[in-house]
Amino acid sequence: MRPIYFIGDSNVMIFSHLSVAAPDCFAVPFIGRSLYCPQLSAADVIDADGRFDERFAQVLAGERLVVSGKDGKQYAPHRLSYASEHALSVGELLGSSTLDLDTLTSPPLVLMVGNLDLAWILAELGPNTDFFLNDPRYDGSVFEERAEVALVPGSLVREMVRSRLARLGTALRTLVDLGFEHVFVHSVTPPTSNDARYYRWRQIVTQASVRSKVVLLLNARLREIAHESGATFLDMWDATAERCVLAAKYVLDGDHFNKAAALLTFERLLNDLANRAPEPTPVTEHPLLSVLGIGQA
Amino acid sequence: MAATFDSATTYLDRPTPLHFIGDSHTLAFSDRLYLHAGTERKLFIGRTGYINGLHARDVFAGDALHGSLIATLSAAGLIVDGDDAFEAYHRSPRTHWQRVAGAEGRERSEPCIVLSCGTLDLVRILGELASELRGAGSAAFAARHIDATFAPLASGLQWFRAMGFDRLAVLSIVPFARSDDLFREYFLVRTDAAVRESIVGIANRALAHVCARHGVAFIDRSADLCDGSVQRNELFPDCIHIGEQAATATVRRVIAWLRGGEQLPEPLDG
Numbered sequence: 395m396r397p398i399y400f401i402g403d404s405n406v407m408i409f410s411h412l413s414v415a416a417p418d419c420f421a422v423p424f425i426g427r428s429l430y431c432p433q434l435s436a437a438d439v440i441d442a443d444g445r446f447d448e449r450f451a452q453v454l455a456g457e458r459l460v461v462s463g464k465d466g467k468q469y470a471p472h473r474l475s476y477a478s479e480h481a482l483s484v485g486e487l488l489g490s491s492t493l494d495l496d497t498l499t500s501p502p503l504v505l506m507v508g509n510l511d512l513a514w515i516l517a518e519l520g521p522n523t524d525f526f527l528n529d530p531r532y533d534g535s536v537f538e539e540r541a542e543v544a545l546v547p548g549s550l551v552r553e554m555v556r557s558r559l560a561r562l563g564t565a566l567r568t569l570v571d572l573g574f575e576h577v578f579v580h581s582v583t584p585p586t587s588n589d590a591r592y593y594r595w596r597q598i599v600t601q602a603s604v605r606s607k608v609v610l611l612l613n614a615r616l617r618e619i620a621h622e623s624g625a626t627f628l629d630m631w632d633a634t635a636e637r638c639v640l641a642a643k644y645v646l647d648g649d650h651f652n653k654a655a656a657l658l659t660f661e662r663l664l665n666d667l668a669n670r671a672p673e674p675t676p677v678t679e680h681p682l683l684s685v686l687g688i689g690q691a
Numbered sequence: 692m693a694a695t696f697d698s699a700t701t702y703l704d705r706p707t708p709l710h711f712i713g714d715s716h717t718l719a720f721s722d723r724l725y726l727h728a729g730t731e732r733k734l735f736i737g738r739t740g741y742i743n744g745l746h747a748r749d750v751f752a753g754d755a756l757h758g759s760l761i762a763t764l765s766a767a768g769l770i771v772d773g774d775d776a777f778e779a780y781h782r783s784p785r786t787h788w789q790r791v792a793g794a795e796g797r798e799r800s801e802p803c804i805v806l807s808c809g810t811l812d813l814v815r816i817l818g819e820l821a822s823e824l825r826g827a828g829s830a831a832f833a834a835r836h837i838d839a840t841f842a843p844l845a846s847g848l849q850w851f852r853a854m855g856f857d858r859l860a861v862l863s864i865v866p867f868a869r870s871d872d873l874f875r876e877y878f879l880v881r882t883d884a885a886v887r888e889s890i891v892g893i894a895n896r897a898l899a900h901v902c903a904r905h906g907v908a909f910i911d912r913s914a915d916l917c918d919g920s921v922q923r924n925e926l927f928p929d930c931i932h933i934g935e936q937a938a939t940a941t942v943r944r945v946i947a948w949l950r951g952g953e954q955l956p957e958p959l960d961g
Contacts, residue, residue, distance in 0.1 A: 395722045395736060407795040411736065413703035413724075423703065425722065425736065430768060430791065456766015458741065650794040661700060 396420075396499075397427040398663060401453060402506035403434050405583060408646065408656045409504075419668040426660070429453035435510035436616075437558045440565035450565075459501065460572060470500070470573035500575040502667060504628065504659075505566070508582035508612050509649075511558040513596045515608050518554060521599035525551050527607040529614070536637040537603035555611045559619060566623035576667065577625040580659065581613045583651050584635035591648035606638040626666060633658050705797070706734035709945055712763055713807035714745045716865060719938035727946050735946060737938070740767055746815070747808045748840045750847035760847070769802055770854070782855040803858040804851065805910065805945055809898060810864055812840045813890055818880040825886065833890055837897045844898075848905040860908035860948060862941065863895045866922035868930040877931055888920040908948050915940040 395413065400406040409426030416424075431449035438447045446454070454460040460468050519525075524543040562579075569577050585605035586592055593599060613631060620627035634644045634655050644655035706724060711717040720737030727733045740763035749757050761777065764770045770777040771788055780788060781799045792799045816836055817824070823832055844861075851859050867887040868874045875881050895913065902909035916926055916937055924930065926937035933941070 395724050397722055404791050404794045407791055410795050411705040411708065413706060413734075414700050415703060416700045418699050423724070425706070425724075428768070428795070429766075432772075432787070432791075452762065453766050456740075456762055646796060647790075647793050653796050657702060660702075664700065 395425040396422050396501070398424050398502045398504065398660075399427045399429055399457065399459065400504045400506055400580075401429040401450065402431060402580075403509050404430060404432075405506045405509060405580075405650055406430050408650060408653055409659075412653070412656055412660060414657070414660050414664065416664050416668070419664070424660070424664065426656075427457070429457060433510060434507055435514065435558070436507040436562045437511060437514075437560075439505075439507060440561050440568065442561070444564060444568065446565065446568070459503070459574075468572065500573065502576040502578065502663065503569060503574050504578040504580050504663065505625075506580040507562070508609075508616065511555075512582060512585075512605065512608055512612060513598055514558065515551065515554045516596075516598050516600045516605065519546065519551070519600075519604065519608075524601075524604055525607065527610065529607075529610050531631065531635075531638075532607055532610055533638055534603060537601070537606075540601065540603075551608060552611060555608070555615050559612070559615050562616075563619045563623045566620065566625040570624040576670070577623075578628050578663065578666075579616050579620040579625050581616065581627065581629045581631055582609045583655075584631060584638070584640040585609055586645065586648050587637075587639035588648060595649040602639055628659060628662055628666075630655070630659055630662065633662070704734050706736040708738045708802065709735050709942065710738045710740060710767060710769065710802055710804045711807060711862075712740035712760070712767075712804060713742060713862075714810055715741065715743075715932060716807045716810065716862065717741050719933050719935060720942065723935075723938060723942070725939070725942050725946065727950070729950070735942065737942065738767065740764070744811065745808050746811045747844040748812055749843065750808065751843040751850060756847055756850050769804070769856075777854075779855040801858050802856070803860075803945070803949060804856055805860045805862060806847075807862045808844065809841070809894055812837075813864065813867075813894055814878045814880055816840065817882045817887065817890065818878075821880075821882060821886075824882075824890065829886075830889065830893060833893050834897065837890075837894050841894075841897055841901050845901045845905060848901065848907050852905060852907070857906075858949065860910050860945060861898055861902050863898065863909065863911045863913060864891055865912070865927075865933055865937075866891055866917050866920065868927070869922055869924065870930065873930050884921075892920055910941065910944050910948065912937075912941055912944065915944070 400409040406428040407430060410428040412426040414424050431447070431453060434447065434449055439450055440446050458471060461471050462468055522540070522543050523546055524540070525546050525548045527548055566577055566579065585602060587602045589601055592605065610631070613629065617627040617629065634641055634651060636642070640651060644651045646652040709720070711720045717739045718741055721739040723737045725735045725737070727735065742759045742763055745757070745759065750760065751757065761770070765777070768780055771780045771783055773783065773785065781801050783789070816833070820836065823829065848859070848861070868877070869884055871883055874887065895911065899909045899911065916923055916933070926934060928934040
């Protein structure tokens with residue numbers, strides 16, 4: 395199995411051990427590996443000095459996605475070789491290559507943050523606040539009109555979004571520089587339509603229309619940052635939103651999306667990865683797939 | 692030409708992880724998938740928590756588990772922050788962790804943890820006590836020394852049990868390389884094969900005893916990995932570590948233990 399690492403807030407949990415085979419394109423099935431960093435927001439991933447957040451660094455090290463070289467610097471193991479001038483100790487190399495019998499390649503990393511930044515922005519805006527958003531994906535007519543809302547400038551909310559995501563680009567570039575070739579940023583999930591449920595989770599009084607608009611702004615900025623940083627933005631809004639909120643069929647518990655939505659993400663990921671591969675790897679008689687009864691191409 | 696993806700994807704059942712944690716003998720299990728096709732079809736996946744240089748004598752010191760073990764258990768999500776100490780994720784009563792478990796979309800269940808350590812302790816003993824390990828009384832001497840070396844491991848097992856990890860097992864120590872030269876080249880210790888074979892046997896008996904005392908399963912692989920007491924070369928690609936075939940044999944024994952002694956499942960290459 396080849397792991398795909400989902401790193402970030404509690405939305406990563408649904409990917410835990412989800413497994414998918416796509417034998418037309420990949421010889422070995424993929425498995426989701428959830429690396430949960432409690433309460434991690436986009437604003438926390440990396441600090442002003444370029445150091446990863448402790449929770450983030452711990453899961454990278456714990457999964458041996460990053461190892462320390464003899465020179466004290468950090469490396470992604472798949473980028474090292476015995477001949478490297480930075481060669482690690484025998485044990486480190488064993489951990490990264492010689493006994494991992496599959497070919498060592500750059501594992502896909504999917505960063506999932508933004509939900510706590512959304513909550514932070516909503517708390518700052520306060521209840522009964524709204525703003526104007528010019529985005530073709532946003533359709534205000536699906537929400538009930540509210541009387542007596544205080545309008546704040548959209549530029550103010552945009553600035554909040556920019557501020558929360560200001561250092562995320564550095565984090566993504568650092569991962570790319572470490573040697574990860576497949577870094578993805580997952581879009582923030584369309585919000586729940588249920589205000590009371592959102593309050594129960596986050597203790598923030600807010601309205602679905604405002605949540606929806608802030609998520610769209612966060613996602614627009616995440617897309618820009620991913621593009622500027624050599625990462626790929628996985629935009630799941632259109633696939634999972636209905637009337638500007640999370641479609642009922644993808645709701646797990648009012649704050650997270652369910653397995654059906656996670657599988658959509660998996661498909662999108664594999665689609666992207668398949669188009670990166672230099673050559674397709676058709677499998678005719680893979681023992682695992684045949685025993686599991688999965689059809690061959 | 693770029694590959695073209697069509698949507699011919701198949702979603703598999705979520706496999707049950709088998710957490711192999713410890714020295715470099717855990718690495719062969721990494722991300723390998725196994726199918727148990729007995730009375731109930733079930734998938735298992737090997738998860739590796741490799742701790743560079745882990746000795747059994749370091750597993751527990753003072754009143755704490757070794758820091759690298761804590762870090763590995765934490766990274767794997769097996770232990771989480773409690774009010775003032777770590778607690779097992781599957782047992783945590785805190786609302787936060789119950790919600791996190793809910794976000795996974797399935798019930799929390801007790802994980803299976805399989806520990807691997809002891810090889811490096813034996814290498815150290817072979818290096819430091821080479822002369823005492825020859826001749827009359829050497830076996831009793833080695834046994835006493837090994838018992839003392841494994842005492843921290845015993846405390847570690849107690850720690851795991853107290854945390855609520857009941858599906859806990861320890862792997863038997865694999866046989867050393869037959870070749871004196873190869874062993875010396877790899878471990879920088881000069882010994883002869885007879886002493887090495889003897890000490891592995893003594894150590895495994897001691898491990899079995901420690902495990903029995905603490906209600907932990909001991910996964911004895913001697914029958915799979917040895918001809919008599921000698922390493923089966925074909926199972927050790929680098930003459931030191933187990934390869935894929937031996938890993939599969941190990942997993943069959945682990946699964947059989949988990950399933951209460953059911954007949955060993957057929958191996959499946961992942």
